[in-house]
Amino acid sequence: MTIGFVMQATSDPVAAQKATNAAQNAAQARANADRAIESAIQEAERAARSVGQDVPPPAEPGEPVVFSTDEGRPVNMSFKNGTIFLTQDGHTQAIPLREAIPREAAQIAWAIPATLSILLIWWPLSRAVIRWLNRKHVANTETASLEARMRDRFETLERNLDTVAVEMERLSEGQRFTTKLLAERAEKDRVPVSGQV
Secondary structure: OOOOOOOOOOOOHHHHHHHHHHHHHHHHHHHHHHHHHHHHHHHHHHHHHHHOOOOOOOOOOOOOEEEEOOOOOEEEEEEEOOEEEEEEOOEEEEEEHHHHOOHHHHHHHHHHHHHHHHHHHHHHHHHHHHHHHHHHHHHHHHHHHHHHHHHHHHHHHHHHHHHHHHHHHHHHHHHHHHHHHHHHHHHHHOOOOOOOO
């Protein structure tokens, strides 16, 4: 274990001296802790030897692990092909790993990839589909609004044409009336020509 300190340069010599003392105290405490750990390990080894047990070296991967019980009967534990084998006094018990792992842990192990697949695959896919539907809806809305505007313009054009037709009818009626008046006046103002009966 390594302990590091960051020292800041200050113009205060008292603060600098305190920081130096703190760093020295920390280094001393670390050295004392290392010595205490080493002595505890040595005492544990001595106590194991005094009881008559040898301290086994750490097991290599693939080798069985041996546990000692209070009665002095060792228990060998090994793992092979998804099964845990426990052997004691010549009796071997095989425990399938499925039974050794709690059901909830297996469910959690399945839930994590399922959640990740939902977050990484289905969530962006669903967002893309929603965007596509929104774009389609916007296009439909724009088409509907364009159709409504065109319908309004055609109705306005139709009203204007009706108005123009009515005004043209009035003008033609006025023209006919004026023509009739002028014709009647011409009849009244006509002078009879001599020799005509």
